[in-house]
Amino acid sequence: MSSQFVGVATISAGDTAWVLMCAALVLLMTPALALFYGGMVRAKNVLNMIMMSFISMGIVTMIWVLYGFSLTFGTDTGWGVIGGFKYLGLEGTLDAVVGPEGSRIPMLAFSVFQLTFAILTAALLSGAIADRVKFRGWIALVALWSTFVYFPIAHWAFFFDSGQGGWIADRLQALDFAGGTAVEINSGASALALALVVGKRIGWRRDPMRPHSLPLVLLGAGLLWFGWFGFNAGSALAAGQLTATVFMNTQVATATAALAWILVERIRDGKPTTLGVASGAVAGAVAITPACGYVTPLGAMAIGLAGGAICSLAVGLKYRFGYDDSLDVVGVHGVGGLVGMIGIGFLATVSVNGAGANGLFYGGGGGLLGRQLIASGVTLAYAFTVTTVIALIVEKTIGLRATPEHEYAGLDISEHAESAYDFTGTSVASFAGVGHGGFGHAGLSGSGTLTSPPSTEGNP
Amino acid sequence: MKLVTAVIKPFKLEDVKDAVEGVGIEGLTVSEASGHGRQHGHTEVYRGAEYTVDLVPKVRVEVLVADDQVDAVVDAIVKAAKTGQIGDGKVWVTSVEEVVRVRTGERGQEAL
Numbered sequence: 001m002s003s004q005f006v007g008v009a010t011i012s013a014g015d016t017a018w019v020l021m022c023a024a025l026v027l028l029m030t031p032a033l034a035l036f037y038g039g040m041v042r043a044k045n046v047l048n049m050i051m052m053s054f055i056s057m058g059i060v061t062m063i064w065v066l067y068g069f070s071l072t073f074g075t076d077t078g079w080g081v082i083g084g085f086k087y088l089g090l091e092g093t094l095d096a097v098v099g100p101e102g103s104r105i106p107m108l109a110f111s112v113f114q115l116t117f118a119i120l121t122a123a124l125l126s127g128a129i130a131d132r133v134k135f136r137g138w139i140a141l142v143a144l145w146s147t148f149v150y151f152p153i154a155h156w157a158f159f160f161d162s163g164q165g166g167w168i169a170d171r172l173q174a175l176d177f178a179g180g181t182a183v184e185i186n187s188g189a190s191a192l193a194l195a196l197v198v199g200k201r202i203g204w205r206r207d208p209m210r211p212h213s214l215p216l217v218l219l220g221a222g223l224l225w226f227g228w229f230g231f232n233a234g235s236a237l238a239a240g241q242l243t244a245t246v247f248m249n250t251q252v253a254t255a256t257a258a259l260a261w262i263l264v265e266r267i268r269d270g271k272p273t274t275l276g277v278a279s280g281a282v283a284g285a286v287a288i289t290p291a292c293g294y295v296t297p298l299g300a301m302a303i304g305l306a307g308g309a310i311c312s313l314a315v316g317l318k319y320r321f322g323y324d325d326s327l328d329v330v331g332v333h334g335v336g337g338l339v340g341m342i343g344i345g346f347l348a349t350v351s352v353n354g355a356g357a358n359g360l361f362y363g364g365g366g367g368l369l370g371r372q373l374i375a376s377g378v379t380l381a382y383a384f385t386v387t388t389v390i391a392l393i394v395e396k397t398i399g400l401r402a403t404p405e406h407e408y409a410g411l412d413i414s415e416h417a418e419s420a421y422d423f424t425g426t427s428v429a430s431f432a433g434v435g436h437g438g439f440g441h442a443g444l445s446g447s448g449t450l451t452s453p454p455s456t457e458g459n460p
Numbered sequence: 461m462k463l464v465t466a467v468i469k470p471f472k473l474e475d476v477k478d479a480v481e482g483v484g485i486e487g488l489t490v491s492e493a494s495g496h497g498r499q500h501g502h503t504e505v506y507r508g509a510e511y512t513v514d515l516v517p518k519v520r521v522e523v524l525v526a527d528d529q530v531d532a533v534v535d536a537i538v539k540a541a542k543t544g545q546i547g548d549g550k551v552w553v554t555s556v557e558e559v560v561r562v563r564t565g566e567r568g569q570e571a572l
Contacts, residue, residue, distance in 0.1 A: 208511055208513075210504065210506055210511055211506060265505075265508075268508065269505045269508060269510075270505070271505065273505060273506070275506055275507060276507070279507060312507075312508075315507045315508060316508050319509070328507065
């Protein structure tokens with residue numbers, strides 16, 4: 001039988017349509033992230049921030065086709081560490097199908113879905129190094145990091161091949177439905193490495209560096225929330241019962257985490273903020289990412305509440321330890337991913353997903369929790385170490401850090417010869433109360449003083 | 461000829477414009493400004509980090525006035541801009557050496 005005949009005869013149209021739709025949803029998350037991050041930086045850097053996400057869409061796509069898909073999902077070369085060269089240039093994929101009987105989808109549908117994950121994870125890193133990295137250096141970083149960090153870890157976490165696949169998914173058999181390791185813990189640990197190698201922004205903790213457009217942040221967060229249904233529910237690779245549970249779990253965790261974050265704010269800072277509600281929602285979605293296919297909706301609620309509360313406190317760690325993780329990739333994605341991976345060890349139940357396992361609260365003992373910790377720990381260590389090496393190599397060769405002059409002027413001008421906003425003319429009185437950055441100049445980017453970062457011994 | 465400059469609270473602009481027109485002045489220049497006197501700013505919080513914003517939005521109104529109208533204009537502005545709350549602003553008067561109307565070339569008093 002030719003493979004073409006088999007493909008056409010056994011493809012599930014509904015599942016294929018769902019996965020393709022989800023690929024589009026996840027791709028939307030990258031421009032959404034661009035806006036989410038862009039609104040959080042100062043106006044003079046917003047375009048550069050957005051560009052770091054968009055360029056990821058370009059570069060990662062190219063290398064995915066050339067060799068990324070092959071390294072991630074090609075036949076394993078041994079011990080579940082990395083794939084091989086079976087699908088270089090996506091050769092051999094045009095007529096191939098994947099998936100179990102009754103639920104078969106084209107391999108290219110699976111491939112493009114996974115590509116959108118790779119794009120998004122690389123883009124996530126940009127939040128840690130906002131306002132201070134040369135665009136050339138970022139491009140090199142995306143290409144090298146995707147090759148040596150993302151593709152291997154994605155192979156570990158996402159490649160099932162009857163026990164011969166990636167070591168986390170198929171051999172250790174830790175549970176990670178949509179990328180708590182490969183996307184969340186990976187990006188968090190890698191972001192920390194980048195923040196340490198690149199160093200702090202000039203004037204960090206002394207000069208005002210407030211979000212210049214919270215409406216952009218909220219818009220981005222809303223689109224991320226929407227797209228995350230594709231991220232999690234699409235990872236079922238089928239449109240069925242489990243998919244619906246995953247979808248519901250995603251909504252529950254995201255919503256409750258948003259509430260938990262602003263509750264912490266209300267108690268600690270006095271007011272619930274829009275930045276908090278947006279950050280909380282993202283933290284919840286992050287935390288449920290590995291767990292969405294293995295817990296009940298009540299379990300998802302617990303993970304959401306824990307993720308929202310813990311991450312809202314974790315974002316203060318950078319002040320305590322003195323690293324400039326500018327947009328809290330570590331505190332939200334790294335810590336949130338850990339919350340989810342560890343939460344699985346307690347809350348997973350086979351009644352939700354027969355292919356899963358039972359956690360501590362469901363009579364499974366500590367075995368699953370142990371596997372979750374191993375998967376998380378190794379991911380964290382590998383990502384941090386290799387990213388540090390890559391960042392040092394790029395810094396020493398092409399250069400990563402922008403010059404102080406460019407950092408002062410703003411990267412939009414220095415890297416892209418563009419200005420985001422062009423407010424000419426004087427506003428009338430009704431606009432004069434809006435804010436302090438309305439002049440649109442690079443220099444007047446804020447008129448406040450950072451008086452107290454969250455650490456108690458704060459010296460600004 | 462004098463320049464009357466007033467830094468006022470932004471929402472008072474309409475009242476001040478009306479008051480200036482009410483004294484017979486037909487032109488004025490308005491610009492955005494930031495500043496503070498003895499008024500404090502406010503505090504904003506972003507992911508737990510507190511920022512004190514100590515420059516407050518203001519509006520600057522500038523009016524060119526003949527010497528014999530200065531007092532009337534100043535009084536009108538003060539009355540219109542006042543709220544009684546801290547941060548109402550200030551009005552000051554400076555001398556002007558020359559004024560020219562661009563369209564006609566008129567100079568001095570006729571240009572006011």
